[in-house]
Amino acid sequence: MIEFKDVNLVYPNGTQGLKNVNVKINDGEFVVIVGLSGAGKSTFIRSINRLVTPTSGSLLIDDEDILKFHGKDLRKLRTKTGMIFQNYNLVKRSNVLKNVLAGRLGHTGTLRSILNLYSKEDISLAYRSLQRVNIDEKIYNRADELSGGQQQRVSIARVLTQQPKYILADEPVASLDPPTSHQVMTYLRKVNKEDNITTIVNLHFIDMAMEYADRIIGMRAGEVVFDGPVSEVSERTFEEIYGRSIREDDMRGGANES
Amino acid sequence: MTKENSSLTPKKVPSIYPSRTKKQVTFIFLVILGIYLFSMYWTQREMVGGIGGALGNMYTVIEKFFPPNFAVLPALLDPMIQTIQMAIIATTVAAILTIPLAILSAQNVTTFKPIYYVTKTFLNLLRTIPDLVLAVIFVGLFGIGLFPGILALVIFSLGILAKLVGETIESVDMNPLEAMRASGGNPLQVIWYALVPQVLPQYTSLVLYVFEINIRASVVLGYVGAGGIGLILNQQLGFYNYPNAMAIIIVIFVVVIIIEYISNKLREALI
Ligand SMILES: Nc1ncnc2c1ncn2[C@@H]1O[C@H](COP(=O)(O)OP(=O)(O)O)[C@@H](O)[C@H]1O
Ligand SMILES: [Mg+2]
Numbered sequence: 001m002i003e004f005k006d007v008n009l010v011y012p013n014g015t016q017g018l019k020n021v022n023v024k025i026n027d028g029e030f031v032v033i034v035g036l037s038g039a040g041k042s043t044f045i046r047s048i049n050r051l052v053t054p055t056s057g058s059l060l061i062d063d064e065d066i067l068k069f070h071g072k073d074l075r076k077l078r079t080k081t082g083m084i085f086q087n088y089n090l091v092k093r094s095n096v097l098k099n100v101l102a103g104r105l106g107h108t109g110t111l112r113s114i115l116n117l118y119s120k121e122d123i124s125l126a127y128r129s130l131q132r133v134n135i136d137e138k139i140y141n142r143a144d145e146l147s148g149g150q151q152q153r154v155s156i157a158r159v160l161t162q163q164p165k166y167i168l169a170d171e172p173v174a175s176l177d178p179p180t181s182h183q184v185m186t187y188l189r190k191v192n193k194e195d196n197i198t199t200i201v202n203l204h205f206i207d208m209a210m211e212y213a214d215r216i217i218g219m220r221a222g223e224v225v226f227d228g229p230v231s232e233v234s235e236r237t238f239e240e241i242y243g244r245s246i247r248e249d250d251m252r253g254g255a256n257e258s
Numbered sequence: 259m260t261k262e263n264s265s266l267t268p269k270k271v272p273s274i275y276p277s278r279t280k281k282q283v284t285f286i287f288l289v290i291l292g293i294y295l296f297s298m299y300w301t302q303r304e305m306v307g308g309i310g311g312a313l314g315n316m317y318t319v320i321e322k323f324f325p326p327n328f329a330v331l332p333a334l335l336d337p338m339i340q341t342i343q344m345a346i347i348a349t350t351v352a353a354i355l356t357i358p359l360a361i362l363s364a365q366n367v368t369t370f371k372p373i374y375y376v377t378k379t380f381l382n383l384l385r386t387i388p389d390l391v392l393a394v395i396f397v398g399l400f401g402i403g404l405f406p407g408i409l410a411l412v413i414f415s416l417g418i419l420a421k422l423v424g425e426t427i428e429s430v431d432m433n434p435l436e437a438m439r440a441s442g443g444n445p446l447q448v449i450w451y452a453l454v455p456q457v458l459p460q461y462t463s464l465v466l467y468v469f470e471i472n473i474r475a476s477v478v479l480g481y482v483g484a485g486g487i488g489l490i491l492n493q494q495l496g497f498y499n500y501p502n503a504m505a506i507i508i509v510i511f512v513v514v515i516i517i518e519y520i521s522n523k524l525r526e527a528l529i
Binding site for chain 1: 431433434436437438439440441442443444446447450451452455456459
């Protein structure tokens with residue numbers, strides 16, 4: 001369980017990234033965070049694995065306040081929170097398998113990982129993860145030989161290999177075309193259901209949020225301005241979150257093309 | 259619409275650069291040309307006999323140096339190998355020492371500012387000392403031989419290599435590093451998995467490049483007492499044995515060209 005209690009985050013330059021955030025995310029949920037660019041979605045998600053550190057309040061993950069963590073504690077926390085990025089963040093010159101095995105880094109000793117001494121279980125876990133996102137035939141391709149959608153699937157496989165309890169996805173489809181976007185969201189959703197991994201996804205497409213989320217959290221200027229199940233969300237809700245009327249580019253579209 | 263169009267056509271075609279820039283560039287160009295002409299005139303005046311005299315001297319020099327005495331070739335093998343060894347050992351040591359220094363002098367990886375500034379300043383200091391000066395100092399300290407030469411080359415090439423590798427590190431894609439950190443990797447794992455693959459080809463290429471520089475530098479260093487073929491060349495010139503010296507010069511020339519050729523081919527294959 002993830003619990004934000006009165007969390008504030010002020011960046012060194014004075015920007016308020018998070019403002020009095022109180023949110024509780026239960027195990028197994030699929031939560032989509034929506035909001036305009038600059039609303040604080042990335043700050044919210046990156047607080048959970050402490051890529052940024054809130055300046056006040058407390059953030060409990062499995063009943064531990066992670067804001068006090070550093071060094072080993074922090075790496076242990078990050079081992080159980082897998083992350084997916086807008087730009088896939090693969091090592092382009094390394095092959096797919098090596099990229100996916102990097103998901104085991106937190107579970108593997110420094111020397112073993114540097115010498116590539118992964119256990120048989122780790123390697124077969126990496127391979128099965130690639131199979132789950134249907135990209136196992138590219139195992140020895142260099143990452144930069146793959147298309148955007150394929151790279152994002154490899155990054156999902158990397159996260160699966162990490163065997164996290166939580167998956168944080170920061171705009172995972174922002175660089176993809178509509179059909180590929182739906183494919184990636186479908187995989188995330190499937191993993192969430194099959195492995196019961198709590199998943200938090202940042203999106204700014206309304207239609208995708210409605211299609212995949214169990215629950216939607218709306219943010220504006222660092223504040224949580226909406227929090228509720230999808231069944232309670234209407235176009236009106238989005239207009240309130242965004243503070244303006246809905247436009248065509250708030251929709252990804254293309255659901256039936258995929 | 260039509261009115262706007264016609265106003266843009268023939269009469270006034272804007273030039274690519276604003277006229278102010280053009281004037282500045284022309285001015286700078288003229289100043290530099292002036293400096294060239296002046297220094298040409300000045301050096302000629304200082305030179306006894308001017309360009310004409312130099313051409314005359316050249317003839318006498320060439321006459322003394324030719325034909326080269328290739329009978330000394332077998333005796334040159336050992337010192338030539340020493341020179342190459344000097345460059346290889348120095349490049350290897352520098353290539354290893356470069357790794358921590360380059361990482362610490364890369365702003366994107368070493369986020370702790372004081373360490374970054376100290377390393378950067380240290381490297382800048384290293385680069386201000388010419389290799390010849392280093393060699394003269396070390397020959398003074400340790401006596402004539404290969405060791406002072408190697409030491410001088412290590413310090414000299416460390417300055418160049420760590421700077422170039424450091425800059426390569428600063429230009430890498432930081433996204434994969436963030437991903438490794440986010441998955442619980444420790445700093446060493448992050449560097450090994452996300453940084454090393456990105457800089458390895460460039461690093462190898464730079465090491466080869468510095469090796470080429472070191473081969474040439476080690477000849478020159480030998481000249482001030484750091485052993486190898488340079489030392490022999492210096493001795494032969496001291497005995498006024500010009501045909502021997504010419505043979506040595508030709509050997510150096512050929513060896514340097516061969517090594518640069520191989521090194522270039524390797525670097526081409528890498529990138
Ligand atoms: N490292 C940072 N330093 C200063 N301000 C930042 C930093 N990162 C984000 N911000 C600011 O914090 C606010 C929230 O940003 P972000 O969480 O990235 O929003 P979103 O992901 O919703 O687009 C924005 O105003 C942004 O400019
Ligand atoms: Mg963002």
